[in-house]
Amino acid sequence: MNDLLLRACRGEAVPHTPVWIMRQAGRYLPAYRALRKRYTMLEALRDPDLAAAITLLPLETFDLDAAIVFSDILPPLIGMGLDLTFVPGVGPRLEEPLRTTKGIDRLRVPPAVEAMPETLETIRRVKPILRVPLIGFAGAPFTLASYAIEGGASRTYSRTKALMYSEPAAWDRLLTKLTTVVADLLKEQVKAGADCVQVFDSWAGALGPADYVRFVQPYSRMLIAQLPAPVIHFSTGTGSYLNAVACAGGDVIGVDWRVALDDARKAVKRPVMGNLDPVTLLAPWRELKAHIDDVLQRAEATGHIFNLGHGILPETPVENVRRLVDYVHTATSQA
Amino acid sequence: MNDLLLRACRGEAVPHTPVWIMRQAGRYLPAYRALRKRYTMLEALRDPDLAAAITLLPLETFDLDAAIVFSDILPPLIGMGLDLTFVPGVGPRLEEPLRTTKGIDRLRVPPAVEAMPETLETIRRVKPILRVPLIGFAGAPFTLASYAIEGGASRTYSRTKALMYSEPAAWDRLLTKLTTVVADLLKEQVKAGADCVQVFDSWAGALGPADYVRFVQPYSRMLIAQLPAPVIHFSTGTGSYLNAVACAGGDVIGVDWRVALDDARKAVKRPVMGNLDPVTLLAPWRELKAHIDDVLQRAEATGHIFNLGHGILPETPVENVRRLVDYVHTATSQA
Numbered sequence: 001m002n003d004l005l006l007r008a009c010r011g012e013a014v015p016h017t018p019v020w021i022m023r024q025a026g027r028y029l030p031a032y033r034a035l036r037k038r039y040t041m042l043e044a045l046r047d048p049d050l051a052a053a054i055t056l057l058p059l060e061t062f063d064l065d066a067a068i069v070f071s072d073i074l075p076p077l078i079g080m081g082l083d084l085t086f087v088p089g090v091g092p093r094l095e096e097p098l099r100t101t102k103g104i105d106r107l108r109v110p111p112a113v114e115a116m117p118e119t120l121e122t123i124r125r126v127k128p129i130l131r132v133p134l135i136g137f138a139g140a141p142f143t144l145a146s147y148a149i150e151g152g153a154s155r156t157y158s159r160t161k162a163l164m165y166s167e168p169a170a171w172d173r174l175l176t177k178l179t180t181v182v183a184d185l186l187k188e189q190v191k192a193g194a195d196c197v198q199v200f201d202s203w204a205g206a207l208g209p210a211d212y213v214r215f216v217q218p219y220s221r222m223l224i225a226q227l228p229a230p231v232i233h234f235s236t237g238t239g240s241y242l243n244a245v246a247c248a249g250g251d252v253i254g255v256d257w258r259v260a261l262d263d264a265r266k267a268v269k270r271p272v273m274g275n276l277d278p279v280t281l282l283a284p285w286r287e288l289k290a291h292i293d294d295v296l297q298r299a300e301a302t303g304h305i306f307n308l309g310h311g312i313l314p315e316t317p318v319e320n321v322r323r324l325v326d327y328v329h330t331a332t333s334q335a
Numbered sequence: 336m337n338d339l340l341l342r343a344c345r346g347e348a349v350p351h352t353p354v355w356i357m358r359q360a361g362r363y364l365p366a367y368r369a370l371r372k373r374y375t376m377l378e379a380l381r382d383p384d385l386a387a388a389i390t391l392l393p394l395e396t397f398d399l400d401a402a403i404v405f406s407d408i409l410p411p412l413i414g415m416g417l418d419l420t421f422v423p424g425v426g427p428r429l430e431e432p433l434r435t436t437k438g439i440d441r442l443r444v445p446p447a448v449e450a451m452p453e454t455l456e457t458i459r460r461v462k463p464i465l466r467v468p469l470i471g472f473a474g475a476p477f478t479l480a481s482y483a484i485e486g487g488a489s490r491t492y493s494r495t496k497a498l499m500y501s502e503p504a505a506w507d508r509l510l511t512k513l514t515t516v517v518a519d520l521l522k523e524q525v526k527a528g529a530d531c532v533q534v535f536d537s538w539a540g541a542l543g544p545a546d547y548v549r550f551v552q553p554y555s556r557m558l559i560a561q562l563p564a565p566v567i568h569f570s571t572g573t574g575s576y577l578n579a580v581a582c583a584g585g586d587v588i589g590v591d592w593r594v595a596l597d598d599a600r601k602a603v604k605r606p607v608m609g610n611l612d613p614v615t616l617l618a619p620w621r622e623l624k625a626h627i628d629d630v631l632q633r634a635e636a637t638g639h640i641f642n643l644g645h646g647i648l649p650e651t652p653v654e655n656v657r658r659l660v661d662y663v664h665t666a667t668s669q670a
Binding site: 205207209238277280282283309 | 543
């Protein structure tokens with residue numbers, strides 16, 4: 001078993017820097033695109049045969065140091081009583097976004113075995129055949145709340161912020177429910193076989209540092225504190241207050257490309273994951289290599305998991321992913 | 336004449352902190368909405384009578400310490416040969432975005448008197464009747480380039496980055512042309528009567544720090560170095576590399592709300608503008624006041640221009656703007 005990812009989470013010496021890629025089982029892979037012509041996102045992740053196959057897909061193609069279970073952060077909202085759909089070509093949408101305190105109080109708090117049983121089953125199926133660590137994941141309470149309230153992507157997150165400013169008690173009840181749901185999801189994923197888990201707070205960067213500390217950090221901290229496996233705490237747009245993110249917890253802090261990795265490491269004082277700009281994978285090799293080298297030069301030899309700063313883009317050439325993975329291994333090899 | 340804005344630009348003592356609001360003549364004002372039902376954005380800014388009236392509108396309603404000429408950063412692209420239109424409800428769009436090096440080489444470099452004569456005329460008309468400083472403005476070369484290449488707003492700026500990575504020589508020619516156009520625009524605005532100018536690099540935060548330094552900073556520096564009036568250098572999403580932004584120049588660095596203002600001041604070592612989250616203007620006064628207080632506590636008494644961290648939202652209650660402006664004056668009063 002290749003356990004480099006877990007060693008990097010602990011800041012231990014590694015023979016080479018482990019690498020995996022956010023959305024590594026995604027639309028840039030022809031086999032994934034072919035499957036997704038036939039099945040919607042929800043169908044695919046709710047079918048453990050399919051989800052297991054998709055989880056394994058990138059590992060057959062690239063020399064990756066981790067698998068991540070094929071799933072999504074949003075389906076737990078369905079189990080809580082919201083009407084999430086994935087609109088092809090648009091993304092996730094809620095017909096009736098969460099806009100009232102009554103709506104918040106009606107939300108159910110389903111256990112993971114009810115909310116996401118297929119993801120747990122997918123983990124049980126792939127775990128025995130993997131030779132690399134398996135990452136489980138879920139959305140952070142804030143990011144799930146903002147999806148639920150906005151009903152989809154947002155430029156301003158104005159409804160989310162308006163709720164937190166106007167109805168702090170309702171905000172607390174909502175985030176507390178989400179924290180309970182997500183904590184159980186991640187604990188059950190670990191029980192099912194996940195070796196480590198990633199908490200995605202993808203939209204935390206919509207907030208300024210003072211609001212992050214007041215309205216987000218307490219719930220992320222409550223969540224992370226109860227997780228029984230190494231935690232990668234990922235967010236984007238939080239580069240100027242990573243210390244506050246780190247303060248919420250996580251063995252590893254995942255950062256986007258808008259912050260220099262050496263600055264990030266200084267701010268969080270622990271292992272980091274990142275942080276290549278996904279768009280560099282569309283560039284000629286000369287430029288892609290220069291950007292990988294920049295990340296590696298700013299990283300330390302231990303306590304670094306190489307990854308992109310956000311999900312891989314659908315238009316990424318497969319060949320560039322192969323070169324990236326192999327180059328990171330070669331360039332960081334201590335042998 | 337109230338010259339507090341100009342004194343704050345120089346870091347001098349002021350009787351109270353000057354305040355203005357990005358998009359202060361905007362959709363949150365009923366009179367502006369009424370006018371815009373009748374005239375498109377381009378019609379309004381190309382009619383000096385209308386543009387002057389709109390410039391003055393917020394000053395009649397609030398006790399603001401600066402006017403900003405009613406105009407837009409994108410129309411210069413029309414003079415350069417691109418087919419920009421403002422699609423109602425969608426925003427600016429280019430039918431044929433800039434995607435080839437041939438397209439870049441065909442771009443004209445019109446002088447300001449050809450590209451934006453109406454904005455210069457608007458400045459000449461409002462200047463004599465203003466009792467506060469008048470701010471001129473233009474888009475930074477990078478932000479204009481990214482609009483021209485993407486053809487509209489973008490989540491990833493992948494075409495912009497792909498061009499800079501793949502065709503660095505063409506990128507240099509494009510940014511050099513844009514720098515020339517914008518420099519002349521701003522110089523002519525100052526000649527026409529603008530007391531200071533703001534350079535909007537609104538999308539610079541799409542880049543990581545190393546790319547910013549290589550592909551953006553040289554052009555912004557070339558631009559700012561030749562401007563004959565105080566410069567406010569504004570960007571968003573650059574909170575983790577504000578030192579690099581400041582290094583490109585500007586008497587004042589304008590920042591968004593994702594960075595604590597005291598951290599920003601330390602990073603840029605000069606006066607700062609900002610940085611209230613625009614969404615807080617939708618909150619109850621108690622919360623709005625708490626957020627204003629937080630900004631003021633992190634600011635120093637000199638070298639601070641109070642503003643939002645980005646443009647005011649159309650759904651903002653007018654009354655909250657009045658309270659904000661008056662409160663900043665009272666709370667910072669040295670009398």
